[in-house]
Amino acid sequence: MKRRVVITGLGAVTPLGVGADALHGRWAAGEVGIVDGAGACSDFEPKDHLSVKEVRRLDRFSQLALVAAGEALEQAGWDGELPYDSLRVGCVVATGIGGIETVETQHDVMRDRGAERVSPLGIPQYMPNAAAAAVSMKYGLQGQMYGVVSACSSGGHAVGSALRMIQYDDADAVVVGGAEATLTAFGFACFNALQALSPTGISRPFDRRRDGFVMGEGAGFLVLEEAEAAQARGATILAEVAGYGSTADAHHLTAPDPSGTPAARAIELALRDAGLKPSDVAYVNAHGTSTELNDAAETAALKRAFGEEQAKRIPVSSTKSAIGHLLGAAGAVEAVATTLTLTTGVIAPTLGYEEPDPDLDLDYVPGEARPLRAANGGPPIALSNSFAFGGHNVSLVFKGVS
């Protein structure tokens, strides 16, 4: 039997503020963190949370990671000392892009002042594994440690990898998260060139008027522990990471397979990994990007995985309606939001969803937050999806504490 994996700490820095509770609480209250077409973490002042050295040595995506990881570790009660052998504590941190701000800054230095003036901190700041390295070093985590890169599903893959690491006895605990900070001139230029961003600057997933995603920045972290060890040390258990499934479309570089077949398979694999069936699912935290293609393909995938009638019975909402699309951090931030849905019993709505698309006919939780109702008398089960440019599909299953 596989080892079970529980969540004992959550942390987030998002456009809704610094802190995991701000993310879910404000979203559920109907607040949107998007201003002028971008989900910036404008409340986040790095020097309020980090040392001079940390601020100077880390690109913004790693700064966001360190602060979110710190919150998660504090909640888990890992105050300064690890409750496990440090070599048995892993660290997996996702990003879609890495330190793009550093790349831009150092490229300017090279152009203006010459190649020999480029900072020796350039590479260690912009490498995509920099956030993982920073978290590992700060907290002395010496088990498997790496970055995960799969564009907008990176965060989902990170949580899945961390789950497997503990399930397969390669670690007793993993500090896992995702971080992204791409709200730079070059970041916007590139995504705009792809015509992926919403020209109206409004994130309204599944709505008939949806016209692209709104780029956001931030980080989300979870502390995962092997269930028996967490219980033995008296940790407060928030939820269980019960299942993980992942597939690839092999269809198109940026467009999802419209049939949703490989994405549905990821959902089925995650449920099978958790030993659950579609009728057990009480809530879906959708990838829901607010692009025409994603929201249609995700709807198709949910119907395919759950069956048409069952799919229509499950509330589906998108965190991106409140904070925009945090790219490589999205899956981790949404894992945090999904866990908080289970702990608070509150399903936050898909904000801005007002005009149904005739082709998209699931329950997208319009209007207001509503209570979460467990499906089959047991603990509530929630699913979180992440899909990505490149054709990645990830689905995670979370189980509440009964």
Add this chain to the structure above:
Amino acid sequence: MATVTNEQVYQRVVETLASFGPEADQITRESTFEELDIDSLDLVELAQVVEDEYGVVLKGEDMKQLSTVGDAVDMIVTRAE
């Protein structure tokens, strides 16, 4: 180039190191880079500042010989003369 005094170089080095993390009033000529938590990456950045300011090129092997702030200041002043 104009002669630089040891004191001028010292002040510039302290200012630069302080921007890397340690408090300026923690730094003395006797401070070791180790106790200031200044590592090899910081020293490469310090060398870039020194080259810009004084035209003195400090290579990796030069930096390896340095253990205190005073060592670095003395080497820069000697090379600048």
